[in-house]
Every structure is written in C-alpha cells, then in structure tokens.
Amino acid sequence: MSTLRPGTAERAGLSRSALYRAAREGRLERIARGIYLPADAPAADWDWIEAATRRPDATICLASALAYHELTDTIPAALDVAIPRGSRAPASTGAIAWHQFDRTTFDIGREEIPIPGTDQSIGIYSPERSIADTFRLRSEVGYELSREALKEWLRRGGKPAQLMEIASRLPRAKSPVLQALEVLA
Structure with missing residues (x-):
C-alpha cells in the first residue's frame, strides 16, 4: 500500500481537502506529519515508512541495521538512518536518529529491502558495513555493541576477509576492526 501526502494526493484522485477529510473520518491513518496510509492497510513499521518517504536515500544503519540482521540483542531507542553528508535532515515525528555519512562512501554495502506491508522500499x-560503521563510530554507539556484533557475525560463519574489504574502504574503520579480529581469533 502506498503512502499519501498532500502534494501527491491528486495522483490518487483526491484533493487536499478530501485527503484531510478522509483522515478526520478515519479512512486514512496519519502516520506522521503529512504522511497518510489507508486505515485498512496492513501493519507496517511507521518509522521505516516515514524515513523512506521523507528521504528516498534513507538507509538503516548502526544498531538498527545490526538488529535487523539479528547481530545484537540491543533494541535501539530510535531508528538509526543514514543520509549523505550535507543533506538536510528532515523534521520527523517518529523516533528516528538521522546520521550523516560521507557521500563518497555512502553506497558501500548498501542494499534496498521492501518495507513489509507497503509497496515501498x-x-x-x-552486516559487514554495519559492523565496520559501529567500530568507526564506537565513541557514539559504544565499543560493546561493535564487539558483540562482530562475535555473533563470526559465530555465524562471517568471513573476516569480506569485513576487512569493507572496513578498508571506510575512514577510521580498518585499524579497530583488524585489532578486534586479532583479539577474537
């Protein structure tokens, strides 16, 4: 199911006033400021929808990506989302932590996944990029998160060469990842 916004309501055959009226009548659910879903839409993660709607290049990162890949037991307080450095972080009503990553390395290890219950992605x-990023940004996310994710990734059969290939392409990641691999090996 596609999201509706006041600026795109006409494509769905609704005027702005009809969109707001449908929301007041309960036919549309307001999931965030200016973002609506049909009330009978399947359950979906509203923070994911808001991030993808506000920024098409939004990328789940850090603890949220590790949680998605089941490499941590930590439940993030907010959805960690990366956008290219220099981009304006959108105002959001959801629990979204916007992080700015270097444009030259932004697409390394990035893939698209569908948002369950919607036609958005x-x-x-x-996993390798997420682990390298947590080591690179360990002062922000904590060293324990990186170490535990790395241990779980290795336990599942992760290949250190793949991790080092990604880490060597990211600033400030290669050395701490290599040191952690040496300690754990």
Whole structure:
C-alpha cells in the first residue's frame, strides 16, 4: 500500500481537502506529519515508512541495521538512518536518529529491502558495513555493541576477509576492526 501526502494526493484522485477529510473520518491513518496510509492497510513499521518517504536515500544503519540482521540483542531507542553528508535532515515525528555519512562512501554495502506491508522500499547496510560503521563510530554507539556484533557475525560463519574489504574502504574503520579480529581469533 502506498503512502499519501498532500502534494501527491491528486495522483490518487483526491484533493487536499478530501485527503484531510478522509483522515478526520478515519479512512486514512496519519502516520506522521503529512504522511497518510489507508486505515485498512496492513501493519507496517511507521518509522521505516516515514524515513523512506521523507528521504528516498534513507538507509538503516548502526544498531538498527545490526538488529535487523539479528547481530545484537540491543533494541535501539530510535531508528538509526543514514543520509549523505550535507543533506538536510528532515523534521520527523517518529523516533528516528538521522546520521550523516560521507557521500563518497555512502553506497558501500548498501542494499534496498521492501518495507513489509507497503509497496515501498528502504536502504539498509549489509552486516559487514554495519559492523565496520559501529567500530568507526564506537565513541557514539559504544565499543560493546561493535564487539558483540562482530562475535555473533563470526559465530555465524562471517568471513573476516569480506569485513576487512569493507572496513578498508571506510575512514577510521580498518585499524579497530583488524585489532578486534586479532583479539577474537
């Protein structure tokens, strides 16, 4: 099911006033400021929908990506979303933490996944990229998160060469990842 916004309501055959009226009558559900879904739409993660709607290049990263890949037991307080550095972080009503990543490395390890219950997709970083990013940004996310994710990834059969290939392409990631791999090996 596609989201509706006041600016795109006409494509769905609704005027702006009809969109707002449908929301007041309960036929549309307001999931965030200016973003609506049909009330009978299947259950979906509203933060994912809001991030993907506000920024088409939104990419789930850090602890949220590790949680998606089941590499951590940590439940993030907010959805960690990366956008290219220099982009304006959108105002959001959901629990979304916007992070700005370097444009030259933004697409490394990035893939698109469908948002369950909708016809939208959102970017997410691979397990290897997510682990390298948590080591790179360990002062923000904590060293324990990176170490535990790395241990779980290795336990599942992760290949250190793949991780080092990604880490060597990211600033400030190669050395801490290599040191952690040496300690754990």
